[in-house]
Amino acid sequence: RKGKTPEEVVKKYLQKVKSPPEEDCTICMEPLGGPSGYKGPGVGPVSRAESVGRLAQCGHQYHFQCLVAMYNNGNKDGSLQCPTCKTIYGVKTGNQPAGKMEYHVIPHSLPGHPDCKTIRIIYNIPPGIQGPEHPNPGKPFTARGFPRHCYLPDSEKGRKVLRLLLVAWDRRLIFSVGTSSTTGESDTVIWNEVHHKTEFGSNLTGHGFPDPGHLDNVLEELRAQGITEDDVLVE
């Protein structure tokens, strides 16, 4: 993805707004009728005609400069997410560090799924140095508890979840680098908003059994990252 400036990326997802509503921009909290409250590096003057934009699909309106600033604060992957309703424009990617995702079928049934075997996913991410897309570029990050093992029933629905998780892995959305809410450690690899079942039968962490909504929860969390069945049908 070469050559598109942040302004061009943002513009692609916007419709023109002739007269801004008498509301505040929820990014900078300043009125949409006035200038963006965001003053940072790279914020230049804009003509009045392009100072406010409406996101094409969800219709939420912001200062153009505020959207550009938000885009520049992210990983600049050509996608944009509405900060109000989370609608995703383009293909959202994350900042998961390099590593490996493997899976295989094991000949045991998960509790609650007596009629099928089990898919075991094994994630392995080594520690490393943070890149520009991470909270503290140049600083090391740790990686605790790897390899991390996760379980899905080897049913039609479980296999569908697996296919979507493989897309999420490719888009670097399964893990992130930040502060662990479990251990409090910063600059470490953490799960990123897609809940995995990490205990086969026990439930010491709350990520085991019983967990009746597990597959539906994962599908919903993947959808929130912009990953749906459409993403696997086209491949």
Ligand code: APR
């Ligand atoms: N299994 C599955 N999901 C978990 C687990 C777990 N053991 N622990 C936390 N989560 C979920 C949380 O509910 C939260 O939504 O991951 C999200 C991020 O939580 P953090 O505690 O910040 O994530 P992380 O530090 O990666 O996980 C904590 O998981 O595998 C273990 O060794 C790892 O002890 C560590 C624990």
